[in-house]
Amino acid sequence: MAKPPEPIEDVIPQATWVVDAEVLEVLATGPQPPKVEAKPGATSTGQKTASQTVKLKVTRVLHGEKVAELVVEKPEAGYALRAGNHGPFLIDSTKTILGRYGPDSYSFERIEKALAAKR
């Protein structure tokens, strides 16, 4: 996608869980979204990757109900997950990962500040 992540102020209110977690396993992968036609070498074309269902091992819960594992969906987006990927995951009530780049969307520092401001 190459758009910046959405402003965290817009995302935090939707988060049911904010966790520090690692991808244990990719359980399922959805169909590949249509290929975006673009000149070779073009960037920001909006090409998305398939949705994925992944199992997360949660090491820390920053917000939400305490959980040790979560099975969540990575929507069609400009990033993809594989086992071992880790970082802060913001997850909504439908167990869908928020943030345009999943665990690479926001630093822990920024998330903690936003959570503190929300409180």
Add this chain to the structure above:
Amino acid sequence: MPINIGDRKLSTLYSNWERTAQPLGKDQALEILAQVGDGSRWNAASLLTELKKPGVSPEKQIAMAQAGMTAGEKKDIATILDQGKVPLDATARSFLEKVIGRASTPTPPTPPTPPTPPPAATGLSVTGNQAQGLSGVTRAGATIEAINITTAPGGRLHMDDTMVVGKADASGQFSLAKLTGEQQMREGDLVRMRARYADGTTSDWVTVKASGIEAKDSRNAVVALFRIGISDVGGGKVSVDNINASRQVSEPGAKLQFTNNRTGEKALVTITETGGFPAGFTLNGKAGDSFSIAASDGVNNTTFAQATGNVTVPGGAASTTDLIPDPALHKDELDAAGKPKFSTVNFTGPLFIDAARPEDVQQGQLGNCYFPAAMAAIAKHNPDAIANLIKDNGDGTYTVTFKQKDWATGKFKEVPVKVDGDLYARSYGGALYGHSSNSSDPKKMELWFPLVEKAYAQWKGSYNTIGNGGHVSDVFQDCMGVDASSMSLASNGERAWEQIVKTVDAKKPLGAGTFGEDQEAKYTNTGVYANHAYTIMGYEKSGTDRFVVLRNPWGESEPAGNGANDGIFKLKLEDFTKLYQSMYFQT
């Protein structure tokens, strides 16, 4: 018009089926059940596994799904049954009807198949409407090629840059053939198609106006403003032509209204069959005049009330009445009714605080990374070019002078675009699209970058036009009037290094782009992002190690261990050539 399914995951699933347009059977019905039946006990993936276990009866499957189904999800199934466009086979339909407690409707008798019309003299004939895709008759085994010539002008496609959408069967019939991506057919679109036979020859072209897809035609003709060449030919006349005649300005038959912003005079022209202007088309005007252009496909914008953009006749003094309206928002910032979600705020900060610096540039919520990456590169390596690009008119307006290459002569001509300080802004403050790092306050924010981006959007058509990807090197050409090029980095480490050193030492701008399709997974957790453009700030050497210094145009987000999170980081040459696909540079 897509059907309205409330459950987001089910909606995504159904959209995927709409794209493939294959009839849905029992397996797909179980996938629907898995989506609606997930709940506290099972998520959708595990429920699907349970539903498909051997020995689970249809009654048990229905009970499992009903246990987790909400009223909204029940309604979603009814919507699929009653309004879904993807064909459901009788078994799947009956099954889903039982799930929502509806009495099974008898399957209507299959209407007799109409006699197959013979291929027309062209060798290809289209039958029916396009609700389920393109269908028709041609020679047995022929492949069907098509291009959407309503959307094509917005890209770089020629009118014969088709994609294969289907294949005729042994009786010569084809059906469910669909264009995808940006070319996906909508109601009223013009689709140009032909059949390619086994011997490599082709049928004549056939153009179809798509129907039966949506309730109404709501996509207007697209106009490629950047292909409109306009020049003073003397005698109070300006000529108008397509500067790249092999590609379209707009769809055949579309009407374009030109309004001279100085005199108010209007003129209409009809786009030709090849997507350009009639030979010898002229307007009343002179060098320096700007023309507002509005388009209509005969259904949309028939009063020409909505302008697409402006073109200016090069040369002469810039008109004092050519202030250009604000460019339209990107489609992502429009609501379901097509109304803008954001309004503008007048920004009155300084044009420059301490000259143009790459750190000033902050990409906004727009898919145009190539543009801020290029602007930061120009600011880094040739800041005088920025100072020459935008001028403060002293009256709250600014003139940005772009350069347009005349492909016939190879020379660049100036394209002045005059804008004011109005920028789309968020309700809680700050500009929505490109902004500057010093402040989000409308009275303090440094303006050169957001205003150049605004002018670029207006010149090219809208924020939507520039917000769906592009090339860093095109921006070097458009903003500096210089030739620029790109190179693939695959297995080209030494060549890339030589080019970086040569370009940086010559104080010329350069950038780099990461891989996109199919390679996104390798970027997660690296601090570098897929399908993204970066500024190359310079190079460093340390012993035998060689480093490329880069900047993320977001002004933040970088690999760990690179100091402050300001988007600036360095990579070893070997890592650079692994993570980056292309490099763009002024030649």
